[in-house]
């Protein structure tokens with residue numbers, strides 16, 4: 446009888462679901478249905494994740510977007526390629542042809558203009574981000590366009606675009622200046638440093654290693670890699686394993702990444718450790734720049750001092766000297782040895798300090814500005830914040846001097862005079878607002 450009951454309760458065909466008659470079986474059916482629905486959803490979800498989140502498909506998505514933008518906007522098309530070719534064409538047939546990343550930036554603009562002036566082919570690349578007033582970057586772009594340098598508007602993380610640029614032009618050199626700069630901002634927006642200074646650098650090197658011929662690369666490292674090093678003046682042989690800010694750490698990481706790409710792929714790479722570069726068309730986030738703005742506005746300026754009233758000083762380096770250093774590094778860069786992503790032999794790997802060799806206390810910087818602006822500064826003495834600033838920097842430049850005759854010639858007084866003249870002509874007497 447119990448067996449009968451069992452058989453009776455077992456459905457023979459879907460149409461004969463006697464189970465419905467039993468509350469227990471109804472529950473079991475509902476449970477099974479719920480299980481089927483649940484696992485189906487999980488399955489569909491996994492398929493979704495696989496197709497939409499896998500690196501290869503996301504690169505398809507981005508390359509699709511790129512292709513779309515090639516067709517519809519300023520990217521792509523014969524007119525776009527013509528502009529690129531014209532900008533990158535050297536005056537003489539065996540001349541250098543340089544891709545300058547961060548071309549609308551402070552150093553990028555000056556280096557691009559100098560290269561163009563001496564007859565090199567130059568193409569700029571910049572993402573025009575709003576870390577500081579983008580209208581200043583646009584003004585620099587206009588300046589460059591007037592001298593025949595075209596800037597492609599894109600991010601260095603856009604590998605598809607980078608590859609496309611190398612298809613259009615066989616760049617002999619890359620001057621890689623695009624970066625997230627600023628020591629203190631790294632506390633506010635750390636990921637922007639990883640995005641530009643690490644991921645962006647790797648993207649750029651990946652493209653450079655895979656193209657044929659591989660270009661030689663010169664790129665911007667920073668004096669900040671010396672971090673807590675106390676041995677002065679800073680020499681390239683000194684330790685750089687104690688960065689004091691995330692900015693410094695990403696630049697130091699960049700130097701190690703450069704070693705890897707040189708070692709594995711035969712890329713010729715030169716890193717330049719810039720020491721607090723200043724001058725006309727400079728960066729508004731830097732002290733000399735916003736001190737000028739605030740002194741003119743009658744606002745107080747925070748001047749940092751170290752413990753026990755210790756002097757904070759910088760080896761301020763004028764932009765024209767830095768430009769000479771960049772050109773010297775490009776001119777002495779040997780060819781990369783790899784091709785098609787394969788190393789054929791050892792390649793050049795260098796690091797140079799580009800500083801001024803005479804540190805000046807920030808107090809003196811302010812005194813010089815007061816005289817030039819003819820306005821008394823409202824000084825607000827503050828303790829050096831623990832957010833990345835180091836007490837002093839001082840470059841030993843003998844290596845760059847030996848290798849390409851680097852010799853800075855502008856003292857802070859002379860350089861600031863040129864900066865102030867530019868500032869007043871660009872912004873007026875503090876009336877035009879600086880963001």
Ligand SMILES: O=C(O)[C@H]1O[C@H](OP(=O)(O)OP(=O)(O)OC[C@H]2O[C@@H](n3ccc(=O)[nH]c3=O)[C@H](O)[C@@H]2O)[C@H](O)[C@@H](O)[C@H]1O
Nearest residue numbers: 626627667668669719720721731732747748749757807834
């Ligand atoms: O050589 C570098 O590798 C770096 O140089 C630059 O960093 P820094 O040398 O720190 O320049 P910058 O901020 O102008 O401060 C100058 C001085 O003013 C002091 N300072 C600063 C701000 C303030 O409010 N008060 C103050 O006294 C401050 O303590 C310092 O002593 C670049 O920004 C950076 O991107 C990187 O390229």
